[in-house]
Each structure stands twice: as C-alpha cells, then as structure tokens.
Amino acid sequence: MNRYTVAVLVRNQYGVLNRVTSMFRRRQFNISALTVSQTEVPELSSITVLFDGEELNKEQLINQLYKLPDVTSIKELKSENSISRELLLIKVANSAETREEIRAAADAFDAKTVDYTRDAIILQMTGESQRIDSFINLLRDFGILEICRTGIVSLERGDVTISKETNI
Amino acid sequence: MKLTGSDILVKTLIEQGCDVVFGYPGGQILNVYDSLYKYSDEIRHVLSAHEQGAAHAADGYARATGRPGVVMATSGPGATNLVTGIATAMLDSVPMVAITGNVSSAVIGSDSFQEIDITGVTLPITKHNYFVGSVEDLADTVREAFTIATSGRPGPVLIDIPKDVQTAKCEYKKGGKYKQYEKFAAKDIRIREAAEFINLSKRPYIYVGGGVISSDASEEALALADLIDAPIGCSLMGISAVPTDHPRFLGMQGMHGRYASSIAFSEADCIIALGGRFNDRVTGNREKFVKNKSIIHIDIDGSELSKNVPDSVGLRGDLKLTLDKLLKLLKAKKLPAWRSRIKELKKEEEALTFDKKTLNPHSAIDVLNGFLSENTPVATDVGQHQMWAAQDLKFKTKRRFISSGGLGTMGFGMGAAIGASVGTGERAVLITGDGSFGMNLNELATAVTYKIPLVVLIMNNGVLGMVRQWQTLFFDRHYSNTTLGRKTDFTALARAFGADGEKVSTLPGLRKALKTAFSHEGPYVIDCAIGMDEMVFPMVPPGGSLDNLIVRRGE
Known part of the structure; x- marks a missing residue:
C-alpha cells in the first residue's frame, strides 16, 4: 500500500465537499486526511486528499474525481517536487516531573507552547505528517490528553500551479 | 420580458428541444404545472399513475430516441418515487433530466410538509444534481443540465426547484439548444x-x-x-x-x-x-x-x-x-x-435448439419475432423473460431493445414501453413476467388514457422464475417466497383498466392473440402460460467461468 497526495480544484459551490466525499464513501476509497480551503480565486476551492492504496486505486480515484462536474483540475502531488505541511495541536499533562522533558521535546521539534496551565500544556507544531507522527510518539509517555491535527495542505515547488497545468 | 420561474423553466425546456414531459403534479410543483397548461401547444405532458412509472417512461423515451427524457414530480414522496427510475437510468447511462419541486427556500431544512432533501438522496445516483437557489440561475441551470445529461457518458441529472424560485420573476432571454461537450478521440x-x-x-x-x-x-x-x-x-x-x-x-x-x-x-x-x-x-x-x-x-x-x-x-x-x-x-x-x-x-x-411445436419461452419469442417491424421498440422487465428476450429477439435497428441492464429493475418495462412508444410514435411491445408486471401494472391506466399502442406479453409461470431457478440449482429446492399463488386474472384486469387482452396456452393461440394485439388500438395484454420449471440456459453458475457453461438441465 502506498500513500498518495492528490490536489483537486473545485467550483466553490454549496455541497461540493459532500459530492466529493460521497463519491469516496460509495466507492470505498481509503482516505486518511482531507483538507478544504479557499484559494486565490473566490470561485474555486482547493481540496487536498491523502489517500492510501495501490497505483490502480489511485488512477481510479482520479478518474472518478474527473467525472464530477464541479471538479475543475486534479493533480497528483509527488513528495519529491512538492511541499506538504500539517498543523498539530496537542494537549499533554503537565507535572513537575515531566515539565522539563516536554519542553526539551518541544524544542527539538520546533513546537510552540500556545497554552500553559498547572495541569496541562498545549503545544502547536507544523511540519510534514511523519514528523508530526514522531513528535506525538515522543510525547506519549508524558500523558497525551487530546490531539487535533488539520490534515495536510500541499503545493508544488516552483512556479507551476494546478490551475495552469491540468485544466480538464 | 420578465417571467416567473415556472414559465422560465417550461420555456427553457422547450428551447432545449423537449417535446414531452412525463410526470405527476403535486403541491410544490403546482406553478410549473400551471405553466405547462399555458404552453401546452408547445410541450406535451404525459400523466403517469405513479412517479416511478413516469421516470421509467422518460428513460424509455431516451433509450428509444437518443434524446434526453424529461420527468417531473412534486417534492417529498413525488421526488422519492423517482429514485428507482433515476438509478436505473444512471446504471445504464441514459440521458435524463428529472425536475422536482420543493418547499420554499425560507422553510427548507425545517422538515416541512412533503419536504425531502432530494439532492442529497440522489447524489450517488445522478451524474450531477442542482438545487436552484435563485430564479436568475434557473434557465442556465436547465441548459447546463441538458449538456451534462447528454455529454460524454450520458446519465441522469436532477434539478430541485423550491416553490419561491418558481414564483419569483426575472428577465428571460431565449437561448439555444444544448450543446454536448466536444467529442474527442483517444490519444x-x-x-x-x-x-x-x-x-x-x-x-x-x-x-x-x-x-x-x-x-x-x-x-x-x-x-x-x-x-x-x-x-x-x-x-x-x-x-x-x-x-x-x-x-x-x-x-x-x-x-x-x-x-x-x-x-x-x-x-x-x-x-x-x-x-x-x-x-x-x-x-x-x-x-x-x-x-x-x-x-x-x-x-x-x-x-x-x-x-x-x-x-x-x-x-x-x-x-x-x-x-x-x-x-x-x-x-x-x-x-x-x-x-x-x-x-x-x-x-x-x-444443436441446443428448442421445441418449435409447443408453447415455451423460446417458441413464444420466436413467434413474436415474426410480428416485429424493424422499428418496433421492445421493452422488458427483469428476470427469466428478460434473458429469453435478450437471447432470442431479432433486431435490425439500434435503440429497439429497452431493458434495465445495470440496476435490473423489475417493474421497469411498463413505463419504459410507454415512453418508447411516445418517443418513436411506434407500437411498442413489453415482454414481462407475472412478477415484474405486478410491480407497476398501474401504468396500464396511463397506456389506456393516452391510447398507447402497446402489446404486453406476460410470460406467466406463477412464480418468480429467476429466483426459483437459483433456488432449484443452488438452494436445495427451498422455494422460499417465490411461488406466487396469486389469483390475479390478467385479462379481467386489463379490461378493468379499460384495455383488452386474452389468455393463451398454445402456440397457435399465441399467434392469434398477437395478430389481434398488433392491430388493436391501445394496449392489449396477452397472458401467456409457461411452465414454472422452465429455466434460462445457457448459464454460468456464480463464480464459474464462461467456458464452463451449463447448457441444459441436469448438467
């Protein structure tokens, strides 16, 4: 099984996210993360899909997306020529014994303290998904109280853009 | 000129080349029906007995003519009754535009009387669908719907129009007929x-x-x-x-x-x-x-x-x-x-030929073949009769076999045959089984009202034959709920609907009945008795391969 990142431009219309996710559900695509955001053009929204499967499944996913009238562009983003980031908020238990170690871990991963109380610390971190996974693993022993992550957003390197490249 | 949404809808349908709408009126689409009344010189409406029948009729119209079929229904139950018809069209890539009324925008989402989220319901069974939020968008939405329904791989498109959009007014400018996306060859x-x-x-x-x-x-x-x-x-x-x-x-x-x-x-x-x-x-x-x-x-x-x-x-x-x-x-x-x-x-x-002297499914279709002109559309329902028809019917012209392949919708044929006849102006044939016919036989009323020349051939074996065949072969003859044991007299039923018909149990009897049927004005129902243990062969058992056919009983 491989992990693929697919960027999709869609018409910014009522129900469009539902159309995309409904297709994923009924065709049983294994989506591990999905983000939706506005773009530089008000009529378009950007959806980034993180998808686990085989090459053939990915082809099928792209072909099925292609059939939705609200989809205007689709592009697979490969890790070697694109930048992917995710934001993590993580709440860990705060105690006199663990405080120092949590701080050291946060420093090592460039995480920022965004909330601090006697019993809990909220750390914020951005990075690639794998780095976020490692950070979470590192904090596990200190008692994770809650996690929230955004799912990835992704852009290609250089001056290529999805709307310029693959209008369908 | 400023027109109401419902006038704009009907005028846009006419502009798109739609000459007939199949449908059923109701509370939230009353305004549109008023516009249909107003423009009845330019567009015809065929009233079905049930919205499902109307949807299948629009489908049959589209399959037989190649032009998009249009169906209309009110909100709530009217809309949900279209669902099987829309799904049937989706699975067989049939161009269809379905139009539903809905409650006013102001009360959408409040579970009003006869309110249903039909764009949500039909999301996975339409090529695309629309909820029209303002009257200014209506005409272009209808035009785009025709383009999407007919372009590339065809399919059904639904347009849901709330009541306030039907009554609101805006400027209407006549547009051109829909254009398909440009066709292209493979690389x-x-x-x-x-x-x-x-x-x-x-x-x-x-x-x-x-x-x-x-x-x-x-x-x-x-x-x-x-x-x-x-x-x-x-x-x-x-x-x-x-x-x-x-x-x-x-x-x-x-x-x-x-x-x-x-x-x-x-x-x-x-x-x-x-x-x-x-x-x-x-x-x-x-x-x-x-x-x-x-x-x-x-x-x-x-x-x-x-x-x-x-x-x-x-x-x-x-x-x-x-x-x-x-x-x-x-x-x-x-x-x-x-x-x-x-x-x-x-x-x-x-060598696998059938007995041509006695009445059996193959000889029945063989005889029927003799009555078909090259333009006769033949619709089927779903089950054994459908497979016999698919195996033995003879066609010269395309678009003359009208059958639910992908979804396998029992009850499809009655509406579809009506739609095919309306679309082509030809006498249509419906080959059905007693099970399938039982599902939407109410559309006989429609066929009678509109004097649709329609030959209904019921292969009546008193059982749900295809399921029975599987029970025989794979379920130790446990005939669970497939022996109908009904007392329905189909000829009396045909008469009750204002049609006519007869019962046949011999090959010459069938030939004679078909002769009557093919010169009859309006629908004619032939109740043709066949054995309950007739099976469809060849057959590939589930999971089996094509070179390993069962060609006859007991193999």
Whole structure:
C-alpha cells in the first residue's frame, strides 16, 4: 500500500465537499486526511486528499474525481517536487516531573507552547505528517490528553500551479 | 420580458428541444404545472399513475430516441418515487433530466410538509444534481443540465426547484439548444498500442457494449469486425447495436449469454471492448476470464478502464472517432482457423435448439419475432423473460431493445414501453413476467388514457422464475417466497383498466392473440402460460467461468 497526495480544484459551490466525499464513501476509497480551503480565486476551492492504496486505486480515484462536474483540475502531488505541511495541536499533562522533558521535546521539534496551565500544556507544531507522527510518539509517555491535527495542505515547488497545468 | 420561474423553466425546456414531459403534479410543483397548461401547444405532458412509472417512461423515451427524457414530480414522496427510475437510468447511462419541486427556500431544512432533501438522496445516483437557489440561475441551470445529461457518458441529472424560485420573476432571454461537450478521440499513442495488439492477435473478439449505441458507432464496429475477421458479441446493453442476423454477430455473451458468443469470448486471445464495462454478468469469474488474452478497452469514461479487468491498452475517447482512427492503423486479416472454430461453435449451438411445436419461452419469442417491424421498440422487465428476450429477439435497428441492464429493475418495462412508444410514435411491445408486471401494472391506466399502442406479453409461470431457478440449482429446492399463488386474472384486469387482452396456452393461440394485439388500438395484454420449471440456459453458475457453461438441465 502506498500513500498518495492528490490536489483537486473545485467550483466553490454549496455541497461540493459532500459530492466529493460521497463519491469516496460509495466507492470505498481509503482516505486518511482531507483538507478544504479557499484559494486565490473566490470561485474555486482547493481540496487536498491523502489517500492510501495501490497505483490502480489511485488512477481510479482520479478518474472518478474527473467525472464530477464541479471538479475543475486534479493533480497528483509527488513528495519529491512538492511541499506538504500539517498543523498539530496537542494537549499533554503537565507535572513537575515531566515539565522539563516536554519542553526539551518541544524544542527539538520546533513546537510552540500556545497554552500553559498547572495541569496541562498545549503545544502547536507544523511540519510534514511523519514528523508530526514522531513528535506525538515522543510525547506519549508524558500523558497525551487530546490531539487535533488539520490534515495536510500541499503545493508544488516552483512556479507551476494546478490551475495552469491540468485544466480538464 | 420578465417571467416567473415556472414559465422560465417550461420555456427553457422547450428551447432545449423537449417535446414531452412525463410526470405527476403535486403541491410544490403546482406553478410549473400551471405553466405547462399555458404552453401546452408547445410541450406535451404525459400523466403517469405513479412517479416511478413516469421516470421509467422518460428513460424509455431516451433509450428509444437518443434524446434526453424529461420527468417531473412534486417534492417529498413525488421526488422519492423517482429514485428507482433515476438509478436505473444512471446504471445504464441514459440521458435524463428529472425536475422536482420543493418547499420554499425560507422553510427548507425545517422538515416541512412533503419536504425531502432530494439532492442529497440522489447524489450517488445522478451524474450531477442542482438545487436552484435563485430564479436568475434557473434557465442556465436547465441548459447546463441538458449538456451534462447528454455529454460524454450520458446519465441522469436532477434539478430541485423550491416553490419561491418558481414564483419569483426575472428577465428571460431565449437561448439555444444544448450543446454536448466536444467529442474527442483517444490519444494517438494509445491507438497505436491498441493496433499493435490487434494486428498480432489470432483470435480477436469484439465485445459491443451500450456505448456503441450511445456514440452511434455501429458501422465502425462492423467495419472493424470485417477488417480483422472477428466475431462480434455484446452485453445486454449492446443488444440492437448491430443487426441480430449479421453473419459476424454471435449474440449476447455472459451469465445467460448465447453458447457460441460466451465460448468464443473466453477462447479469444484479444478482446476489443467497445463501450462496455466488463460487468460480472458479462465476464463470469474474472480471474479465469483474463488469462491468456489481451484486452483493448475503448470507453468515453476513463474510470471504466481497468476498473473491473486490467486492460492491456485502455483508450479514453469517443468510440466513433477513436475507431475511425484505429481502423486506419489495422492490417486486414484472414483468420481461417478462428473462423472455422466460430463456425463449429455455432453448429454446436444449433444443436441446443428448442421445441418449435409447443408453447415455451423460446417458441413464444420466436413467434413474436415474426410480428416485429424493424422499428418496433421492445421493452422488458427483469428476470427469466428478460434473458429469453435478450437471447432470442431479432433486431435490425439500434435503440429497439429497452431493458434495465445495470440496476435490473423489475417493474421497469411498463413505463419504459410507454415512453418508447411516445418517443418513436411506434407500437411498442413489453415482454414481462407475472412478477415484474405486478410491480407497476398501474401504468396500464396511463397506456389506456393516452391510447398507447402497446402489446404486453406476460410470460406467466406463477412464480418468480429467476429466483426459483437459483433456488432449484443452488438452494436445495427451498422455494422460499417465490411461488406466487396469486389469483390475479390478467385479462379481467386489463379490461378493468379499460384495455383488452386474452389468455393463451398454445402456440397457435399465441399467434392469434398477437395478430389481434398488433392491430388493436391501445394496449392489449396477452397472458401467456409457461411452465414454472422452465429455466434460462445457457448459464454460468456464480463464480464459474464462461467456458464452463451449463447448457441444459441436469448438467
């Protein structure tokens, strides 16, 4: 099984996210993360899909997306020529014994303290998904109280853009 | 000029070339019906007995004419009653525009009387759907709906219009008839790759799907067959794409396909699939099916390529345009060994012939064939009768076999036959079973009201025959809920609806009844008795492969 990142431009219309996710559900695509955001053009929204499967499944996913009238562009983003980031908020238990170690871990991963109380610390971190996974693993022993992550957003390197490249 | 939304809707339908709407009125679409009244000189409305019948009629109209069918219903139950009809059209790629009324925008989402989220309900069974939020968007939405329904791989589109949008006014400017997206051939490199495979093949086989009918590529398919000396078979949806009596045509292949076509399909070394989706009913066991053969797959829908079976070459493009290019790259072939094998298979098939002296499903269809003109649309329902019809009916003209292939909708035929007759102006035939007929026989009322020339041939075996066949073969003859034991008198029922009909139990009786039926004004119902233990053969048992057919009982 491989992990693929697919960027999709869609018409910014009522129900469009539902159309995309409904297709994923009924065709049983294994989506591990999905983000939706506005773009530089008000009529378009950007959806980034993180998808686990085989090459053939990915082809099928792209072909099925292609059939939705609200989809205007689709592009697979490969890790070697694109930048992917995710934001993590993580709440860990705060105690006199663990405080120092949590701080050291946060420093090592460039995480920022965004909330601090006697019993809990909220750390914020951005990075690639794998780095976020490692950070979470590192904090596990200190008692994770809650996690929230955004799912990835992704852009290609250089001056290529999805709307310029693959209008369908 | 400023017009109300409902006037704009009807005027836009007319502008899009729609001459007839099938439907049923109700509270939230009253305004539209008022506009239909106003413009009744320019557009006709056919009132069904139930919204499902109207949806199937729009579908049958579209299949028979190639023009998009239009159906209309009110909100709530009117809209949900369309669902099976829309899904049927979706699975068979039929162009359809469904229009529903809904409660006013102000109360949408509050569970008002007869409110249902029909765009949500139909999301997975439409090619696209719309909720029209303002009257200014209405005309363009309708135009876009026709374009989407008819472009590329056709399909149903639903437009949900809340009541306030129907009554609001705005400026209307007449527009042109819908345009399909521009057609394109597959990429040249793919066409070259396909040509290499085909040029090398020793046993090519052309598998015709419904796409050949929708892209009007029958001639190209036949030219391909002649050029490379290949036999032609088809899926259920491909029936009538090429003339049944064409010497290269072997008939439908697959689970209940004909003997020669199914065996040839599995023995071929190169399958050239034209607008078909390798449905499990077509291929049998897929792993066994794909062994030792290359698959060249042309389809306008790229998601079909390598979806069900891995293609050697997948070509996304319009069939007609792609075949035109492909034909230029192919070498003419003479394949005497393959041809003599096909001949042998056809001979073996002839040995499986039916009893022509007694009344049985095959002799019944054989007799019916004699009454069909080349323009007669023949609709079916779903079950054994459908398979017998698919195996034995003879067609000369495309779009004359109207049957629910993908969804397998029992009850499809009554509405579809009405729609096909309305669309073509021809007398239509419905071949049905007593089970299927029972589902939507209320549409007899519609056929009577509109004096639809319709021959209904019920193959009445008193059981749900196809399910019974499976129970016989695979469930130790546990006839769970398939023996109907009903007391319905179909001829009396036909009369009660204002139609006419008769019961037949012999072959000469059937011949006589058909003679009456084919000159009768309006619908005529023939209740034709057949044995409850008749089975559909050949048959590929579930999970079995096509070269391992059951050809007769007890094998």
